[in-house]
Amino acid sequence: MAVFTAVTLDDLSQWIKQFPLGDALALQGISSGIDNSNFFLTTERGEFVLTIFENLGFEQLPFYVQLMRHLAERGIPVPAPVPNASGELVVTLHGKPAIIVSRLNGASQMDPQPVHCAEVGTMLARMHLAGRDFPMTQPNLRGLDWITATAPQVLPFLSEPEAALLRNEVTFQGDFAATQAYGALARGPVHADLFRNNVMFEGERLTGCFDFYFAGVDTWLFDVAVTVNDWCIDLATGELDEARVQALLAAYHAVRRFTAEEQTAWQAMLRAGALRFWLSRLYDFHLPRAAEMLTPHDPTHFERILRERIARPAHPLPV
Ligand SMILES: Nc1ncnc2c1ncn2[C@@H]1O[C@H](COP(=O)(O)OP(=O)(O)OP(=O)(O)O)[C@@H](O)[C@H]1O
Numbered sequence: 001m002a003v004f005t006a007v008t009l010d011d012l013s014q015w016i017k018q019f020p021l022g023d024a025l026a027l028q029g030i031s032s033g034i035d036n037s038n039f040f041l042t043t044e045r046g047e048f049v050l051t052i053f054e055n056l057g058f059e060q061l062p063f064y065v066q067l068m069r070h071l072a073e074r075g076i077p078v079p080a081p082v083p084n085a086s087g088e089l090v091v092t093l094h095g096k097p098a099i100i101v102s103r104l105n106g107a108s109q110m111d112p113q114p115v116h117c118a119e120v121g122t123m124l125a126r127m128h129l130a131g132r133d134f135p136m137t138q139p140n141l142r143g144l145d146w147i148t149a150t151a152p153q154v155l156p157f158l159s160e161p162e163a164a165l166l167r168n169e170v171t172f173q174g175d176f177a178a179t180q181a182y183g184a185l186a187r188g189p190v191h192a193d194l195f196r197n198n199v200m201f202e203g204e205r206l207t208g209c210f211d212f213y214f215a216g217v218d219t220w221l222f223d224v225a226v227t228v229n230d231w232c233i234d235l236a237t238g239e240l241d242e243a244r245v246q247a248l249l250a251a252y253h254a255v256r257r258f259t260a261e262e263q264t265a266w267q268a269m270l271r272a273g274a275l276r277f278w279l280s281r282l283y284d285f286h287l288p289r290a291a292e293m294l295t296p297h298d299p300t301h302f303e304r305i306l307r308e309r310i311a312r313p314a315h316p317l318p319v
C-alpha cells in the first residue's frame with residue numbers, strides 16, 4: 001500500500017474550492033508507487049490525480065511541475081498540472097506539498113512489443129524537442145556528480161567482483177564525460193526514468209507518460225539509453241532484444257535525427273544508464289532511508305545489464 005498520507009473526501013470539501021474543478025465527488029488511493037501518496041480524484045469537472053509529496057519539499061518541485069506544464073502545453077501527453085485561483089500549481093495539503101494533475105487513460109504495458117517501443121521512441125523524441133525552450137534548469141540529480149559521491153558509500157557493502165565493477169565503471173564514465181564527443185552531445189530537459197511502469201497505453205497507442213520526479217537537464221542520449229535499457233530488454237538476462245531496440249531507435253530517429261557524436265557515445269551511454277540505476281538500487285538496498293516503507297528494487301538486475309552492455313556492444317544507432 002503506497003498511500004502514506006491519509007486523505008478523505010471530507011478533507012477536500014473546502015480545500016478543493018481553490019481549484020476550478022467543482023466539488024470533489026470521489027477519491028481512491030492508488031496502491032502502486034513508492035515515493036508519494038497518489039489518489040484518483042473525481043470532481044464535477046472530470047478525472048484527476050492528486051499527489052502528496054512525501055519526500056520532496058516545496059522548493060524542489062517547481063522544475064518538475066513547470067516542466068510537465070510546459071510539455072503538456074506543447075501537446076506532449078503528460079499529466080497537466082491544474083493551477084489554483086492564484087495560479088499556484090503546488091499547494092499545501094495536510095502540511096505537505098500537493099498537486100492535482102489530469103488523469104491519463106490506459107494502463108502500463110509490462111510486456112512491450114516493437115510496436116509499443118516505437119510509440120515510446122516517437123514520444124521521447126517529441127518530448128526532447130518540446131523541452132528545448134523550457135526556461136528553467138536543474139541538473140540531473142542522479143548524474144555523474146551524484147554517482148561519484150554515492151559510489152564510495154555503497155562500496156563497503158559489496159563483494160570484491162561487484163566493487164571492482166563499480167570502481168571501474170565510475171572511472172570509465174568519468175573519463176568518457178571528459179571527452180570532446182561527450183561535450184558535443186545535445187542536451188535539454190530529460191525524463192531520466194522512462195520505465196515501463198511510467199508510460200500508459202490503450203492497446204498499441206501510447207496515451208501518456210508520468211513520474212517526472214527524476215527529470216533534469218542532461219544529454220538527450222542518456223534519456224534514450226535509460227529508456228532502451230528498460231523497454232527493449234529480456235528482463236531475465238538484461239540482453240537487448242534487437243527488434244524492440246530497432247523499433248524504438250528508428251521511431252526516435254524519424255522525429256529527431258541522431259548526430260555523429262551520439263553515434264560515438266551510444267555504447268558508453270547505455271553503460272551510464274545501467275550504472276545510474278544499479279547504484280541507486282544499491283544505495284536504497286544497503287542504506288534505506290528511515291521513512292522508506294516498501295521493498296527496494298533488486299540491484300542485481302542492473303548489475304546484469306551493466307555487465308551485459310560491457311560484454312556485448314549494442315547495434316549502432318540508425319544513421
Ligand atoms: N496522471 C496520471 N494518470 C493516471 N494514472 C496515474 C497518473 N499519475 C500516477 N498514476 C498512477 O499512480 C501510480 C503511482 O504513480 P507514480 O509512479 O508517479 O508514484 P510514485 O510514488 O512517484 O512512484 P515511483 O514508484 O515510480 O517512485 C502509477 O503507477 C499510475 O498507475
Ligand SMILES: N[C@@H](CCO)C(=O)O
Nearest residue numbers: 193195277280281297
Ligand atoms: N525506475 C527506478 C525507480 C524509481 O522510479 C528503478 O527501477 O530503479
